[in-house]
Amino acid sequence: MANLILKNALDLSDTASQSTIPKDNAKSSSREQGVQPNASRQRFKPQLSCTFCRTRKLKCDRNSPCNNCSKRDLSSSCTYIHNSREKTSKAQKVKDKPKDVQERIQHLEELVVALMSQVKDKTLVPGPTVPPDHQPSIFKGPKPSWPDDATVSESADSIGRISVEDELQNYVGGAHWAAILENIAGLKDSLGSEEWPQGTASGKNKHKGPVLLLGDNRKASRESVLACLPSKPVVDNLIERYFTAIDASFITHTPTFKKEYDEFWDDPNSKSFSWLGYLFAIICLSVNFELRTGDIPIPALSDMAVRDTEQRIRLYREKTVQCLVNSNYTEPGLYTVETLLLYYLSEHFQSKDALFGSWMLFGMIVRAGLRLGMHRDASHYPNISVFRGEMQRRIWAGILIVDIQTSCQVGLPRMVSEEMYDTKAPNNLLDEDLYESMVALPPVRSEDEGSPMSHVLSKYRLLIVFGKIFDASNSITPIQYDEVMRLEKMLLGTREGIPEVYRVGSIKSLDTGPIMLRVRKFSIEMSYLKARCFLHRKFLSEAESLRKHSYSVKACVDSSMLILQYQNYMTIETAMGHSLHAMKWITSSLMTYDFLLAATLLCLYLGQLMAAEEETVDTAFREFPIEWTKEDISHALLKSYQIWNNPEHSSEDTIKFSKVLKAMLNKVDHWSTANKTQTKVSKEITNEANSSNPPNYPASNMYSFPSSDFEENGSKFPTSNIEMIGDILNDPAGLDWNLWDTNFQGSNIYIDAAGSSLFASDLYFPFQAAGLETDMDGS
Structure with missing residues (x-):
């Protein structure tokens, strides 16, 4: 059947190419090839009356203007809507016919490809694989393991996401964490639609809305207000x-x-x-x-x-x-x-x-x-x-x-x-430098003094660059990678210009100094990390981007991991009895969004790793230069899951999101178990080598996260125990946390403060795009 359709398409192509044959011959040739004329096409019937006469059902004399319009002083509005059609020459009509035939040929070719694909799927049985030379070129390459809706999710990334729940329509942009979740293959299928987070609180939230908009806002007397x-x-x-x-x-x-x-x-x-x-x-x-x-x-x-x-x-x-x-x-x-x-x-x-x-x-x-x-x-x-x-x-x-x-x-x-x-x-x-009767502003102070306004200015400058990134992520025109790298250099340069007093050298640097200074340093660092996630998050969407834009993938994963580590740090330090408890307000819904975004991006990255391994991607991808292992990422997600499951930190969206995290960790568990079953011997050798020779990370100019940032003691987090995550999470209420602390402990983790110099010598990460230099000083 496929060969017959293809033969007809080719014959029809030969017929279309004979543009000089007489009209009668063309008709007979069409009949001989078995191609029937398009009987459904309606013949154009010109409208001879003017618009006014046709509407009023009057007899039009077809002049311009017509007699009826002239009598009614409507000469300027006397129009014939078919004029443009009449001007079309016969030659133009003949010229359009080959174009129509070509469109029909293209449609037939598409039907051939679709039919061949269906036949191939139905006849696929275990046995020797067909040599590549015998396969059509359109089907070369590994078969994707993503579900059919992955293409829709990817194409919808730039247009955002609309959800409809209880007849309420809710839109969020493609950079929102709730929209990014849609790109994780198979994850939504494991949860019901009611369990899937929407990104904004529903009408069921106890806070119905601002009092100024929805409250009883009748005027009150001065006495009742002062009382x-x-x-x-x-x-x-x-x-x-x-x-x-x-x-x-x-x-x-x-x-x-x-x-x-x-x-x-x-x-x-x-x-x-x-x-x-x-x-x-x-x-x-x-x-x-x-x-x-x-x-x-x-x-x-x-x-x-x-x-x-x-x-x-x-x-x-x-x-x-x-x-x-x-x-x-x-x-x-x-x-x-x-x-x-x-x-x-x-x-x-x-x-x-x-x-x-x-x-x-x-x-x-x-x-x-x-x-x-x-x-x-x-x-x-x-x-x-x-x-x-x-x-x-x-x-x-x-x-x-x-x-x-x-x-x-x-x-x-x-x-x-x-x-x-x-x-x-x-x-x-x-x-103190400002007063109402002043006639000129005094000289500005040094921002290294750490005044409240220097903090505002540091955050303001970062957010101005973030605004450019945010506008690009919401643009209907896809951003080019050269522009991504230009914004990246601008963001890094702005961060370098932050006064030293507000820069975070390591997460442990937040342990010392005045409380307000520590909170301000944390706030600025979170703004920088979130901006980086927004800038590079689109390159986690498919495996091809992971290989092609490895710099962006590394920047996004590094920033997301740091955000989750800050989440864990602030959860501990703002608890009752700890040093930042008085600043607990900092963990507001704004911070909640940052933590959810980071966790979502890491889930997406893990999903891509699993898909890439199922597709048996080339060795260049297997050597992808990110130091974070899937165990490191799963461990960070697990800590986030524990935080969201705490009623003190939970909300409508985080409760649903914690179920997403649980489903993702279960997927990682099954993935890891399957891999170990297939390569048991090599895994044991690798684990043995890693246990005797832990990785040696450079110690200069990096974030150092001792195991106490995540756990209560410093024992290594064993790779072989990752499959236990799913079973434990299935019954979080009955979890023995002492046993957990014994089996799941993290290693020291290091990352470059700017997120770029850790692998500066790695060939995968040259900072070059559209002529950008490798130096980061903005020159």
Whole structure:
């Protein structure tokens, strides 16, 4: 049957090539070849009446304009829609016929290929393989082991993912962890659709949405608002916490606010609703931090009617919203954007999952900032004071930082792109350097001093580059690899420019120094690692990319592994009784997203390794230069699984994601068991050699992760025990953790701080793309 179709296609091709034969001969030739004319094609019937006469069913005299249109003064609208068709020459129609025949030939050829593929699949039986010389060239190469929908998942990578659940349609971009999960072969089949994470919290979440958008926002009197204000000692304590422990305080000028704060207590009626909303937003955010850390001043609450912390948060948030409504925030003025930003942060901390409603609220903040002209630098406008211009730069920087972070979290394009603004970055000045009557800015301070603004500027510059990467990942035009490497060099150069005081030499360097400095160093490092994951994550999508773009694969895997190690570190250090417990707020839903992204990328990488081994890929791939073994990666994923299974850290999405991790670890377990069965002798020899000669990693300029970062003692993590993971995870409640600590321990792991110089001498990782030099100094 296939040969007959192919013969007809070839005969038809010969017929089409005879373009000079007479028309009658062509028809007879067509009949002789057994090709029937296309009877379904409808003959074109020109429309002779003008559009107006045809619509009104009038008799048209076919003039231009026609008599009917002329009588009604419609001469300019008298048109004949068939004019363009009439202009088509007979020669053009004849010219189009061979093109139509060629399309039919191509369709027949596609049918031949599809039929041959079906016949091949049906007749495939065990026996000697067909020599390559006897196979059609289109079928050469190893047979893929990915499921049929892998091609769809890969092509959909650039357009994101849409899920429909309970008639709710939810889109996330291709760089979102929930969309990346779709590319892991066979993983979704092992879980039901209800168990599959969607990427944003569903409507079942107890936090329904921002109070400003969905609450009862009737106006309240000044007396009722002031009646809910705590006593001055309590407020004093909350204000102090805001300025000392919350990084968002850089949008508030401390001396000016404290002066206004003292004026308020002297005369509570002297301040506007805008300022009162600002005050309540600060109080609400500070109480939010009290709830997260458990550091609540119980004696100070003894005289308060509302003592429960969560109830206090709801009360202060409600009063913030009432003040915004009374001040008509839709016509923004002084303090409006600042109040909205702080209120948004208090809403953001209500859930460990990404809430789309909060992102919608942030859109209002961006529009308010645009309305006030914060996207244009104040130096353009002489009527804006020097002091106010510098504070606007700080506020706009805060908007840009929150924009990129929250847009990543919900998997949607950011709201502010580079071409929309020309506002300069804020200057590295202390609050004491600024005052309302100043006529010029003083010289900027050195960023090596480690001031709060130097931290903001370091993170701001990283996130500006991250914004370029994020825009490229959301673009409908695929990014070229030369552009990837250009952004990579820009990102590395920006990281090199971070002041030494904020750079992380190793994870152990976070153990020393002031608490706020340690948290800021961690925050900057996480921004850098996440940006690298976004930039290179597309090259984990297929085995061919693993071989062709090995630099990107290594960068993505290294960054993801580091993120999971930071997850483990921060989980331990922010626990009760540890040094960073007061900073537990740092592990918010933003951090949750980073950890989920890293774990998802590592799952995808493991899936590619398994697929590549099933396809028996060439030896160049087997020698892929990544030092992380599948046991190292499985071990890191297992630690993440344990964290997500802890109710203290769990959320709607992480509970579902932990089931994905369990399924992935089970796949790795089965894969490892099968490999050991096939190559038992060679595996035993390799394991014996590794146990006697552990790998010797360079010790200079690298992250060193002692086994205590992962386990309680330093024994080696035995390769042969990886198959135990699946069985243990099947019953996590009955797991004997003492036995676990005895059998599963990690080795020291090292990685280059920038993620690139560890294998600088390796031929697989020359830093060359589109003429880029091997040096990393930006030259």
